[in-house]
Amino acid sequence: MKKHPLWKYLRQDSLPHFFCPGCGAAQVLNFFLKASDEIQLDYDQLVGIGGVGCAARIPVYLNAEALHGVHGRTLPWATGIKLHKPELKVVIFAGDGDASAIGGGHLIHACRRNLDVVMIVVNNLTFGMTGGQMAPTTPKNVKTATTPYGNREEPFDICKLAETAGATYVARWSTVKPKNAKDAIKEALNHKGFSLVEIITQCPTHFGRRALSTGSPVQCLEWIKNNSISAKKATTADPQALESKFILGTFVHKEKPVFKGSSVC
């Protein structure tokens, strides 16, 4: 039987994967495999890092050096790896919790330092693994496991946060835009400096059922689609109409010296 051309990049003894049917995280794995294949990334020199949560499992399936379970501390690990061995390619698969809640403090500093790593933020707008609780990215007013009367907090815009903190490549796409998402990952892999690619993903199991009253992956994708707007269109749109929208596109792409340590002589 002929093997799929991307099969060689997978850690086969970790399969089958543990994602729910219709989960967007598995699509992100697919985007990454394609992007890395297109640039012929050397998996011997690749370190995939995942924290705790659904998206954190993605590197477990990569046939590369991999770390899993580093709850919110993906960037500190990455910092140690890159400072000691800068030739390695380090890619972090973070959920929105890893990126902006428990690991949020680390994110701003990694951006500020322009640490030369790729951070793919798989943003499903909720804490999926623990049962669909409110995340810092959960849209206002929606119901989650811990906001039964609607979310009273303002959500984070992770891309804006990264941009303001000094990241040198920042883009946002969604699982509705697979080609753009894959191309953004490719650009990030080719970029030298801190790259953040946020991908809005569907979580039919928790976010769908609690916030959108649907367990259907297709309806969740439609909801993402209907609430998305391109960065280009957003520049001329009414600011109020943009409030609860996912703005998709590339926000930052610039060169800056990368971080090599706090004391260099």
Place this chain on the structure above:
Amino acid sequence: MSKKENKIRSGTHFMLGNHAIVEGALAAGCDFFAGYPITPANEISQYMSERMPKTGGVFFQGEDELCSIYALSGASLAGAKAMTATASAGFNYMQEGIGYAVASEIPMVIVDVMRCRGENYATQSDVMQLRWGASGDHEHIVLAPSSVQELFDHTIRAFNLAEKYRTPVMVMSETTISLMREKLVIPKADDLDIVNRIKPQVPPELFVPFKAPEDQAPPLPSFGDGYRILHSLNPHDENGGIAWDPDVFEKLYYRITNKVQAHYDDIVRVKDFYLDDADIALVAYGSETRPARQAVRIAREKGIKAGVLKLDTIWPVPEKHLTELSKKVAKVLTVEMNIGKYSNEVDRVCGRFCEVGRVLKNRGEIHTTQEILHAIEEAVK
């Protein structure tokens, strides 16, 4: 302009304790340091920030202790000999990362310069935090230096043990000795005993990353060597695969703790002072061994047969040595600067064969010789 400096500054020095830790680390081959400022450990990171880049290593100041401890893990798996230094309150935050390092068997050295809560006064109050601070099952190795020379020597030893057993090793320092200046002799490079981690002797396709005899750690390749290892905090089988299986869990944590327990003779070190004919023994560690030894000298002059067992390794508990001691003397007194934490361990081990007692001080000051002498005199009345 960058100027290269020698990692090993052989010769005789008059040096600050915290600087001796740095020299010990560099002599052991440390090439990665990460830390977050905290008194009274600051001289370690400040001196590291000067020395490290000039000796070809990396100095990193994290945004907090969590970042620092995990940066160590990352650097260590990438092949570095990595160290951090902190003090009691900062050490709290690092426990999360230390637990991970145990589970994934990552060599690293952590220096804890103990201080009182909220103040930098003298204390030994972390003696239990050092042992039990991290979640999950672990068997920590903790060394207890008592002088500037020992800060240097024990730091080297900590690196050697960390590399050999693939586990975090802690150096328990104190305000008292870290901020003291004393004579330090740094040997010539050839006279230093330096241990490096064992790398796989087989190619990646034949290497089973977490397979080892039940009293050993497996060889550890570096990231980028082509072994493509999955490191997970979750229970993992010999291949590194995430597996929730009680047998896998039990076997993994048995090996992780047993690899330390089974090597008691290699890891545990104590020193005897006047114990040959002693009727009463003091058990002390760290800075408290200094007034304890002096008190015993004076007691001897007064005709009291007293001695000191100085614990250079406090974890694992030197049970064999303590048991042997308790069979020889009539009474054992534990001397420490806290509410009596390690005393519980000494009582547990020695209490079966002899009388036990405590000489405690918990007011930010080291015991005076007179205080300990008085306790000895009271005990033999």
